Amino acid sequence: MSFARSSLNDTGLRLLSALLLLAVWQAASLSGSALLPGPVAVARALIDDAANGYLLSDLGYTLVRVIAAFVVAMAVGSAIGMLMGRSRRVDGLFDLWLVLGLNIPALVIIILCYLWIGLDETAAIAAVALNKIPQTATILREGARSVDASLLQVAEVFGLPWLRKMRSTYLPQLYPYFMAAARSGLSLIWKIVLVVELIGRSNGVGFRLGLYFQFFDIANILAYSASFIAIVLAIEGFLIRPLERRLTRWRQ
Amino acid sequence: MSALDVAIARKTYRKGSGITALAELAFAVPAGQFLCIVGPSGCGKTTLLSVVAGLDRDFEGTVGRGADARIGFVFQTPRLMPWLSARDNVRLALEPRPREEGRAEALLREMNLNGQLNSYPGHLSGGQQRRVALARAFVNEPELLLLDEPFTSLDAPTAQQLRDLLLALWQKQRPTVLFVTHDLREALSLGDRILFLSAGPGRIVLDLPVELARPRLPDSPAVEAARKRLLDIYPDLLRGLDAPKRAEDAA
Numbered sequence: 001m002s003f004a005r006s007s008l009n010d011t012g013l014r015l016l017s018a019l020l021l022l023a024v025w026q027a028a029s030l031s032g033s034a035l036l037p038g039p040v041a042v043a044r045a046l047i048d049d050a051a052n053g054y055l056l057s058d059l060g061y062t063l064v065r066v067i068a069a070f071v072v073a074m075a076v077g078s079a080i081g082m083l084m085g086r087s088r089r090v091d092g093l094f095d096l097w098l099v100l101g102l103n104i105p106a107l108v109i110i111i112l113c114y115l116w117i118g119l120d121e122t123a124a125i126a127a128v129a130l131n132k133i134p135q136t137a138t139i140l141r142e143g144a145r146s147v148d149a150s151l152l153q154v155a156e157v158f159g160l161p162w163l164r165k166m167r168s169t170y171l172p173q174l175y176p177y178f179m180a181a182a183r184s185g186l187s188l189i190w191k192i193v194l195v196v197e198l199i200g201r202s203n204g205v206g207f208r209l210g211l212y213f214q215f216f217d218i219a220n221i222l223a224y225s226a227s228f229i230a231i232v233l234a235i236e237g238f239l240i241r242p243l244e245r246r247l248t249r250w251r252q
Numbered sequence: 253m254s255a256l257d258v259a260i261a262r263k264t265y266r267k268g269s270g271i272t273a274l275a276e277l278a279f280a281v282p283a284g285q286f287l288c289i290v291g292p293s294g295c296g297k298t299t300l301l302s303v304v305a306g307l308d309r310d311f312e313g314t315v316g317r318g319a320d321a322r323i324g325f326v327f328q329t330p331r332l333m334p335w336l337s338a339r340d341n342v343r344l345a346l347e348p349r350p351r352e353e354g355r356a357e358a359l360l361r362e363m364n365l366n367g368q369l370n371s372y373p374g375h376l377s378g379g380q381q382r383r384v385a386l387a388r389a390f391v392n393e394p395e396l397l398l399l400d401e402p403f404t405s406l407d408a409p410t411a412q413q414l415r416d417l418l419l420a421l422w423q424k425q426r427p428t429v430l431f432v433t434h435d436l437r438e439a440l441s442l443g444d445r446i447l448f449l450s451a452g453p454g455r456i457v458l459d460l461p462v463e464l465a466r467p468r469l470p471d472s473p474a475v476e477a478a479r480k481r482l483l484d485i486y487p488d489l490l491r492g493l494d495a496p497k498r499a500e501d502a503a
Contacts, residue, residue: 150331157305157325158345158392168344172335250335250372 037219046223054208059227061204065121065193069128070185076129077136078178084137085144098141101134106192114200124196131192136181143177175247182240190232255283255428256304256396257316263299263453266310273299274311275453283395286422286429288439291449292490297432298328300454301398304430317396324394324427326402330385332373338380339369342387359387363417379410386414390421397427401434412470415442419467436490437470440478448489458489 022039029038037045049055084091084098110127117123147170155165197206205228212220258281263274273296281287291297302308304315305323324345332341342356360369363383373381382402389397399418403411419442422429433439439446440462448458460482464474483489 150327150329151333153307154325154327154331154333154344156307157323158388159323160344164348168336169333172333175335250374 034216035218037222041219042222042226045217045219046227049220049223055224055227058203058205058208058224059231061201062190062193062197062206062228063231065125065128065196065204066186066190068125069132069189069193070182072125072129073132073136073185073189074178074182077133077181078140080133081137081140081142082144082174085141085147091141098134098137101130102138106131106195110192110196110199119200124193124201127196128189128192132185132189135188136185139177139181139184140174143174147173172247179240179244179247183236186232186235186240190228254280255285255317255321256281256430257314258300258304260300260303260311260313260315262313263296263303263308263311272453274303274455276455277313277449279447279456279459281428281430283428284426286431286442286444288431288433288443288446289449290433290436290439290446290490291454292451293434294452295449296452296454297434297449298400301325301400301430301432304396305398321395322392324389324392324397326382326385326389326397326399328400328402328404330373330381332381332384332388334373337370337372338365338376338384341373341384342391345388345392347392356387356391359391360384363387378406379414382406382410382414383417386417386421390425393425394427397422397429399429399431401432403438404435415470418442434490435470436479436482437475440464440475441468441470441472458486 025036026038026040029036029041046055080094084094109130113123113127113130117126151169151173152165155169160168193204194206194209197204198210201207205224208224209221212218212224259278260274261276262272264270264272277300289297289300299308303311304317305325306315332338333344336344338360339356342360346352346355357369360366363386365380365383365387368376368380368384373384376384385402389399402418403414406414415438431439431442443462446458446460446462447456448460449455450457462478464478468475
């Protein structure tokens with residue numbers, strides 16, 4: 001019993017869960033309504049999209065936008081968060097900005113960016129990054145506040161140069177916060193990228209979803225969503241999780 | 253010529269309490285001397301080490317120790333980086349140069365940590381962690397070594413092993429040592445000289461040369477006799493109350 005249970009716990013349970021989802025989906029689509037095509041119909045749409053070349057190029061555009069916005073948001077947000085966590089004065093000065101940033105609807109930032117910067121790639125990426133920066137800053141501020149200063153003193157006593165001090169004693173204390181920000185960032189960013197594409201771009205998954213929305217083509221909407229979810233899961237599984245394991249090896 | 257010249261007029265904590273931690277504290281330490289500093293808790297011993305190490309520059313007075321004297325520091329807790337192996341923790345105190353290569357490993361082997369070179373601190377015992385911290389303090393052959401009650405919260409045999417190790421390394425490298433403790437037996441067994449501080453703000457109550465022959469153990473009759481004699485003459489010494497400075501009577 002215990003053996004069956006432990007082997008089910010990991011991959012088996014996940015597989016079972018995926019199969020269950022497919023089964024529920026298939027059962028729900030049996031009514032034959034156009035509102036919910038079944039898994040087979042969606043898979044067929046997916047193959048067609050891949051064959052005519054749109055799918056890959058749209059996924060590529062969206063992925064590049066996600067990566068660009070992610071890098072900008074992580075870099076700027078982390079820097080702001082670390083500064084705010086370190087200095088009470090900086091924190092007091094910008095805390096209100098952060099609260100504002102966290103609460104402005106994503107759509108407002110997107111519209112304003114398009115209006116102020118223009119309907120171009122810079123505006124699109126800026127809009128997505130601006131949506132994520134306050135969240136990254138908030139998480140990293142928490143991390144910087146919890147930094148153990150007694151470990152930094154060690155670096156000071158032994159006269160470590162600034163860069164080495166950061167690398168060996170400061171940044172490792174923030175790694176869990178970087179990882180948390182990266183994780184939540186990835187899922188937030190790709191959702192916002194789709195909205196940005198829907199409103200102001202002429203390619204990418206978001207643009208294509210808008211098109212299929214006008215055609216009432218639900219099979220293709222689901223096909224596009226599923227393929228991008230697969231990409232995000234792959235990034236999580238092959239990039240973020242191994243990186244996290246590496247950075248927290250000492251905890252095991 | 254002294255390796256360390258301390259003249260602190262006043263050290264006050266500005267934030268919060270505004271407590272004066274140290275006042276009119278002046279002493280000089282000749283090169284290579286093992287100086288113990290004994291005082292009640294709260295007398296500013298840790299503050300004194302921070303000031304001498306240059307971690308705390310917010311005080312009135314001067315600390316003369318040569319601008320770029322190499323400093324070793326052993327803190328009250330090991331303060332190892334949990335994400336670095338024992339070897340990398342020790343290497344932290346070294347400049348990353350080819351000629352320093354292998355020094356951390358050699359010292360750790362000398363300290364019986366050969367099997368733990370690649371272990372993370374979380375996998376080491378308390379005594380092993382202290383040994384790594386001691387290795388980190390000695391690895392760059394410091395001219396000035398500061399220790400802040402480094403062996404408290406260890407069981408007696410482990411603490412004694414570490415004291416022996418400390419003395420062996422000191423005799424080999426001969427740094428000037430400032431060893432802070434509240435344990436009179438430990439101070440008598442280790443030091444060439446003991447400074448007794450008053451309760452905060454810390455001032456020197458007694459400056460006592462220790463001339464007992466080495467090696468001495470904290471529980472040896474000679475140390476015990478010296479301790480008894482000292483407390484007979486200055487019964488209030490460990491409470492940090494003012495006592496006349498008549499060191500020659502005791503030692």
